[in-house]
Amino acid sequence: MVLPVNNPTKSYWIEAAESPLRDFRSTVDLPKETDVVIVGSGYTGATTAYWLHKYTANNGSTPPHMLMLEARDICGGATGRNGGQLRPHAYSRYPAWSSRFGADGAHTLIKHEMAHLPAFRDLLSEEGITEEVCFKLGETFDAAMTEEAWTRLKTAYEDMKNDHGENGDVIRDCRLIEDPIAAEEFTQMKGCLGAVVHPAGQVWPYKLIHALLRIVLNAGNLNLQAHTPVMNVSERDASGWITVKTSRGDVRTKAVVHATNRWASHLLPDFDNLIFAGRGSLAAIKAPEGFIKHTGAQHWDSVVNNYHVQIPAPYNTIIVGGARQLLVHDPRSYLRNDSEDKQFDGVPEFYQSWPASDIVGWKGEDPAELGKRVSEGGCWTGITSSSIDAFPFVGAVPDHTGHFVAAGFSGHGMPRILLSAAHITPLILQFLKITFTPPALVAPYPLLPGPFHATAERIKKLQKLDATEVFEKTVKADLESARKSFCNDARSRPRSDQA
Numbered sequence: 001m002v003l004p005v006n007n008p009t010k011s012y013w014i015e016a017a018e019s020p021l022r023d024f025r026s027t028v029d030l031p032k033e034t035d036v037v038i039v040g041s042g043y044t045g046a047t048t049a050y051w052l053h054k055y056t057a058n059n060g061s062t063p064p065h066m067l068m069l070e071a072r073d074i075c076g077g078a079t080g081r082n083g084g085q086l087r088p089h090a091y092s093r094y095p096a097w098s099s100r101f102g103a104d105g106a107h108t109l110i111k112h113e114m115a116h117l118p119a120f121r122d123l124l125s126e127e128g129i130t131e132e133v134c135f136k137l138g139e140t141f142d143a144a145m146t147e148e149a150w151t152r153l154k155t156a157y158e159d160m161k162n163d164h165g166e167n168g169d170v171i172r173d174c175r176l177i178e179d180p181i182a183a184e185e186f187t188q189m190k191g192c193l194g195a196v197v198h199p200a201g202q203v204w205p206y207k208l209i210h211a212l213l214r215i216v217l218n219a220g221n222l223n224l225q226a227h228t229p230v231m232n233v234s235e236r237d238a239s240g241w242i243t244v245k246t247s248r249g250d251v252r253t254k255a256v257v258h259a260t261n262r263w264a265s266h267l268l269p270d271f272d273n274l275i276f277a278g279r280g281s282l283a284a285i286k287a288p289e290g291f292i293k294h295t296g297a298q299h300w301d302s303v304v305n306n307y308h309v310q311i312p313a314p315y316n317t318i319i320v321g322g323a324r325q326l327l328v329h330d331p332r333s334y335l336r337n338d339s340e341d342k343q344f345d346g347v348p349e350f351y352q353s354w355p356a357s358d359i360v361g362w363k364g365e366d367p368a369e370l371g372k373r374v375s376e377g378g379c380w381t382g383i384t385s386s387s388i389d390a391f392p393f394v395g396a397v398p399d400h401t402g403h404f405v406a407a408g409f410s411g412h413g414m415p416r417i418l419l420s421a422a423h424i425t426p427l428i429l430q431f432l433k434i435t436f437t438p439p440a441l442v443a444p445y446p447l448l449p450g451p452f453h454a455t456a457e458r459i460k461k462l463q464k465l466d467a468t469e470v471f472e473k474t475v476k477a478d479l480e481s482a483r484k485s486f487c488n489d490a491r492s493r494p495r496s497d498q499a
């Protein structure tokens with residue numbers, strides 16, 4: 001049982017956005033009664049509210065009254081602290097997914113992620129917020145920094161090509177750059193041996209969520225409440241009401257959406273053994289305008305990577321995350337770790353050294369200047385929700401009538417959540433007996449792949465797994481990476497060793 005800490009490190013995305021909705025409360029007091037309480041104001045909560053609005057906007061029925069309760073400031077969780085990459089797993093998970101779900105199952109999962117690119121483009125264009133939320137489509141890369149990484153990336157690509165053919169609809173989107181000189185030129189990553197390239201997007205996630213919430217607030221059926229942690233949610237009583245207990249009083253509601261990510265198990269103990277914390281870190285680095293041509297990631301092995309994106313003018317900062325060469329020496333500092341109120345030792349300096357050591361032709365300072373001081377949002381930590389079977393839990397919560405969930409996106413929510421939220425929306429409206437019409441924006445897309453469904457069978461099976469054993473295995477694998485040479489150069493040794 002754990003709630004979000006109330007003094008997390010400051011994130012550049014939140015501080016630089018200066019949003020008027022940051023501490024917003026629609027009303028001084030909470031309403032006594034509503035149709036739907038959405039717990040959590042991140043990407044999941046906001047897109048669920050948005051779809052509830054869109055599905056009911058044009059069909060003459062009364063839209064549901066929504067109350068969104070957020071423990072922190074609005075969008076103060078993972079969505080306000082992430083990497084900004086809308087980067088589908090276009091091929092890289094193919095071996096793992098095809099061995100679990102077969103070639104067609106893996107294909108369905110990839111198609112779902114890729115569908116988020118046009119779905120984002122069309123939604124943002126329809127709402128006229130593309131520029132406001134700094135959205136761009138383009139190409140991204142996985143850069144192999146070692147032979148080990150190159151073999152792994154190429155094998156994933158080749159496996160997919162072998163199963164689906166040269167012209168398969170997902171493989172057509174991906175390409176290999178095998179010549180190291182061409183790979184270095186494309187990726188701008190020094191010493192890159194080769195790269196796999198595919199379509200992706202980038203966005204300012206916090207601005208996106210605040211824009212969507214503004215749209216739903218303007219439509220008039222959302223009551224939004226910052227700094228209101230939910231302590232407990234009851235089962236549905238005989239009259240059909242669920243009681244939501246908050247630090248500011250109780251609310252009764254007909255339905256509850258748990259959009260609480262890593263913290264889902266606080267209100268739904270069934271998820272105790274299913275969703276865990278993972279602590280990540282990022283920094284914002286000042287850079288010349290348009291310096292980074294493509295979003296991307298560097299890979300040394302399956303554990304050690306960095307990823308980055310550059311925000312457009314007037315901000316221009318590079319957001320870089322990972323720092324695994326350094327962190328991997330102490331896996332317990334990030335695996336199942338909730339210390340979002342603390343920086344990692346030595347990580348701000350690691351990120352400041354990164355542009356000059358890793359980017360071809362870096363024209364900025366060395367060490368690089370942060371976009372803000374460390375304590376003001378220049379470097380921050382954030383909590384990902386790590387699902388025990390690597391897939392999120394989406395749907396009506398089994399055995400808890402009136403409760404719906406979308407959580408456990410495992411550090412990779414951007415190309416998964418928009419359409420997952422569109423999947424639970426009709427379930428909620430059917431439950432409330434409100435008629436609806438799916439908007440044209442979702443019509444072309446597959447909403448939810450099989451492994452995402454929060455079925456009773458899946459939950460029961462996973463509850464029986466030995467989560468400690470899974471954790472210890474991961475710690476062991478990460479410590480194996482820590483022994484490799486790329487984790488033992490001057491910048492990667494733990495600071496305690498350097499004293």
Ligand SMILES: Cc1cc2nc3c(=O)[nH]c(=O)nc-3n(C[C@H](O)[C@H](O)[C@H](O)COP(=O)(O)OP(=O)(O)OC[C@H]3O[C@@H](n4cnc5c(N)ncnc54)[C@H](O)[C@@H]3O)c2cc1C
Nearest residue numbers: 040042043044071077078079082083230261280382413414
């Ligand atoms: C460091 C980091 C980097 C990442 N980088 C990327 C990336 O580049 N690309 C990508 O695809 N994904 C990335 N992710 C993952 C992505 O950010 C998440 O999958 C996504 O933001 C999850 O959205 P969410 O709304 O489910 O969760 P959150 O944004 O965490 O929202 C949940 C909200 O619920 C609130 N809450 C929880 N419990 C309660 C309660 N009891 N009462 C009231 N409120 C409550 C929390 O305060 C929080 O605001 C990253 C995550 C992190 C932490």
